[in-house]
Amino acid sequence: MSKDIRIKKGLNIKLVGAAEQTTSKAVLSNVYAINLNDFHGVTPKMLVKQGAEIKAGEPLFFNKNKESMLFVSPVSGELVEIVRGARRRILSLKILADKEQTGVAHDLLNVESASKEEVKAYLLNGGCWPFIKQRPYDIIADPDANPKAIFVSGYVTAPLAADLNYVLQGKEKELQAAITALGKLTPGKVHVSVGKSENSPLADLNGAEIHKVSGPHPAGLVGTQINRVDPINKGETVWTVTPQDLVIIGELLLTGKFNAERIVALAGSSVKAPKYYTTKIGTEISTFLYGSGVEGDNFRVINGDVLTGTKSAPDGHLGYYNNTVTAIPEGDDYEFFGWNKPVFNKISATRALTFSWMQPNKKYELDTNTNGEHRAFVVTGMYEKVFPLDIFPMQLLKACMVKDLDEMEQLGLYEVAPEDFSLTEFVCVSKQPHQQIIREGLDLLHKEIG
């Protein structure tokens, strides 16, 4: 059974440098790193010491607040460094990989007949739990919660993001196993969305309600789909998993092994030959970045897509959740009379001497310049044009800024994640940091109420 979701509000940001659909094997990385910033709100408690030999899939640390939540190593090797910051906070873990990889093998679980508790315990022990996120608060799911539904978005609308229809090809078995397992974890439904006119490997899954989605970005964001299908009310929890993580979950269920392998799209206008690479979570980005060639030396590497990713050094490491790496030019230059002359080479949601509306199919080469300075909120009605959720974006942002918990709750902060505000942030003429505001609001709400 499938239901259609049609999104009208939004904006497709078309950029130069989409990854070509060919996959190469990335050079093996010497050092793999787990960046603790990827796990928002987790206080790590180490299980192994620096210098310890570990296997792929072996737990490295657990969440101090939820001890059953284990985080495992993507590769086997030696834990060479625990990078610490202020007050000895752990920033990242570095693992020097073995030439011959060895992994932890778990007993196989019969997914069909397993109980909810068995599935949960299996995923927790196997290190796949961190792939399950929850709303409210956009953090790793609380294993003790009882989600009313689980959402998987298989429709990609973010600019230059990896094409799931391509990277998931041939993974149907793993996806099915993961969906069956997830189905046990909720009394409600598992909702999977696919592009309406696309041929997705997710389209024929059993045990899930398939939704056919169409419309501009952010139609592909799972938050948009949740809002349309089954919005979150106060006191309710919804879990979300990305399809590329489903593959890892599925593989654990089918083989008993944690396989951190992932097909990553290397994209962006600074990349000469953007394409896909097979690599592993935590790999050095430089192992495939330079293989494709880069333009100049003034570019930014983004772990993720251009709207929601995090800034990374070229010798940084692939994030735990990412299947896209983007490189775009830095825009750290002045532009003479840049605020009033006609603009032909940038995207705009208005027509204020900007002409992107005349060429809706043109692909742009945007850089990281903010195109203006930070100001108070002035213009209204702009965000609503690109924000399809039944929420007042500006009012919610303001409630977060003034830390009004009641307002934040009532205006729907439970339903959103920072990524839902990526487009409003893009079009904001006041150049306000929307995603950061929402993140801080969610953290505050979690601390005070959650």
Place this chain on the structure above:
Amino acid sequence: MSDKRLTFKKRLHILKHHYRGKKMAPAFNALHTFLFAPDETTHSGSHVRAADDLKRTMNTVIMALIPVLLFSMFNAGYQHYSAINGFPSEFSLMNDFLTWDNFWIGIIKVLPLVVVSYGVGLVVEFIFAVIKGHEVEEGYLVTGMLVPLIVPIDTPLWMLAVAVVFGVVIGKEVFGGTGMNILNPALTIRAFLFFAYPTWMSGDKVWVYEAVERAGGPDAISGETILGYLAQNKGAEMSYSISDMFFGFIPGSVGETSTFLILLGGLFLIFSKIASWRIMLSAVVGSLVMGLIFNGVVDAGWIGETSKFYGLMSFDFWQHLIVGGLAFGIVYMATDPVTGAQTNRGKWFYGFFIGFLSVMIRVFNPAYPEGVFLAILLMNVFAPTIDHYVVRGNVKRRMKRLKNATILPKDSAGKANELHAETV
């Protein structure tokens, strides 16, 4: 050539670092960012950003005002010479209106208003930015252009300067600057002038250059506005035609006479997606509705020709849109995003009441037959209330959803029921 520009750019860049953290940094940055869009890059969140910023937005509104300003400069002379020599019997746009003589009056009367408005306003803005250590914000770019266009042409420059200081400080800066103000700053300036110097803001002598000086003398010239004429219920045939009113060859505040150019400016703002079409449309509807009600009252015979309201009440409902400041107010003032309603549904109510009240005040205010600025200021005050109710509607919907939620998590069902009880 490019080397030279590079050096200039670089020199400013070095100066920017030199000023960083110092008291005068906002003043320097304002001038710097006027010349060059800054080299700031994103750090997190969306790594790419849309092309437009607040400067560009404000600049678009200014562009929509330029035709009005130019027209007003010619009209200043046209009204002046016509009052002295009589209106040309066969009007020719090139020979009677777009003449150097007319334009010269504009240069000596309108341009100083613009210069004083910008000069004084920006000085106040710069001082506040330096004191408070924030960047000079762009709000005054539009305000500075609006102010000279909504005052009578004979407004003394010192009055304008005093009013601008009052408007920027009390109307905006005390609230925290651009984006935080409750009242439209340009209208606050106008209101200050109106209440502080009423004789210079209303009556029949201030709308045409030199009418004040010549008043009482043998060569006195008349220059009352159409609304003033109607308010006095003179009854005799009006000397201005509908096309005069629409194209703006009539006396009135500097920039508000040409409904035609205001309409073009409004369309440009709607097309460029800078101003809200919802507010404009609903304000037009609101004023038509009120006009129709008044026309109905007259048609029903509830008031007679002797009534002091007869002149304005019997004025054709749609003609309200082409005289006085209504069109200018609707297009450029009511659509101010900061002081107007901020929700899309709220904008409908906000606009409607602006139009509705403008015509109502027009008819019932004997001292000053122009209501749009009072109506907008009044609705500025009510805009947050309108938004409040619109937002509450959304909240209520969310609460109702919670009440109707069918699948509740088992372990949080108790909690949800409690919540439900709270919200009912």
